[in-house]
Amino acid sequence: MVTPALQWMGDSHGYLELIDQRCLPGALITLEVRDTVTLYEAIQTLAVRGAPAIGVAAAYGLVLAVQNASGDTASQAMVDLRAQADYLAKSRPTAVNLCWALDRVTRAAEAFVPGYASADREALLACVFQEARAICQEDVAMCLRIGQHGQHFIKDGFGVLTHCNAGALATAGQGTALSLMFEAQKKGRDFTVYADETRPLLQGARLTAWELQNAGIPVRLICDNMAGWLMKQGVIHMVVTGADRIAANGDSANKIGTYSLSLLARAHGIPFYIAAPSSTFDLSLASGDAIPIEERGAHEVTQIRDTVIAPKDIGTRNPAFDVAPAENITAIVTEKGVIERPDREKIAAHFKED
Ligand code: MRU
Secondary structure (H helix, E strand, C coil), X not given: XXXXXXXXXXXXXXXXXXXXXXXXXXXXXXXXXXCHHHHHHHHHCCCCCCHHHHHHHHHHHHHHHHHCCCCCEHHHHHHHHHHHHHHHHCCCCCCHHHHXXXXXXXXXXXXXXXXXXXXXXXXXHHHHHHXXXXXXXXXXXXXXXXXXXXXXXXXXXXXXXXXXXXXXXXXXXXXXXXXXXXXXXXXXXXXXXXXXXXXXXXXXXXXXXXXXXXXXCXXXXXXXXXXXXXXXXXXXXXXXECCCEEECCCCEEEECCHHHHHHHHHHCCCCEEEECCHHHEECCCCCHHHCCCCECCCHHHHEEXXXXXXXXXXXXXXXXXXXXXXXXXXXXXXCCEEEECCCHHHHHHXXXXX
């Protein structure tokens, strides 16, 4: 049973309900989000997280923006919508799905307003709600197709390493990397997942281990520094992770630690897969060098939740993401199929078919 990370409650006048992922696995608590300030805080503090989930949440955030807009006309509400889109775009910089979803809803609203200059705010609200709901529904479908396209990589007897959380909690559907696992499970395949704990915020330990355990998929939690040794021991047969932004040449940004895993996998001759929807590709960037990497606060490194684990005032670095170079990636699995040994030409061809 897949737990929805986020769902819209009610009609266009409703609200966004999120699982508060900061509290997992200890408590399954939901948050009611009724304004963009609350949503911004929820995204920035990782109550809702994972690239596709952030995108869907942001799309619904613009529904909230129109609900709360000043003025009764669609044109007046558009001013607030644009301002709130700019505001939400700043909540986290690396996952391109955020800006992708905000742009898509804004464009749908802009296409609506000129033709309906005298329309009231209610009509704009209906239009924005329809687009946000479409983004959410498409994400559910994309997740399923990603799993269906990539499940065959998981063979009987495999040890499958994953990093961070690219499961149902990170999307509106059943996840990206974990979708391969859910689909392999449906086929009756027997495999074990090795979940990196994923310091500093422990998405692997708190979220991936929780999701897989709930789904009845055998999972072993490991500390991040154990992956290389387990590869050497022959325990790991493949690596699959999600992504936050994929450049035109296939370089893929994902949770910090993914770069090292891609090098380790290559050194051990182990296939390394990325699973991501098309909304995670940023074809405007020539390579991963241009992907903005979020740097987060020192407290995430010096503390585990409220427990301090380092000397007071110690200097830190806390890049939240890194980039796995395309040459280390065996294949990228999208909702459209599999891009083997990704490069600029293959990625362009993959998306040309649209
Ligand atoms: O900081 P987070 O928890 O938002 O980071 C999430 C990841 O790195 C995921 O692997 C990525 O967003 C893909 S989720 C399908």
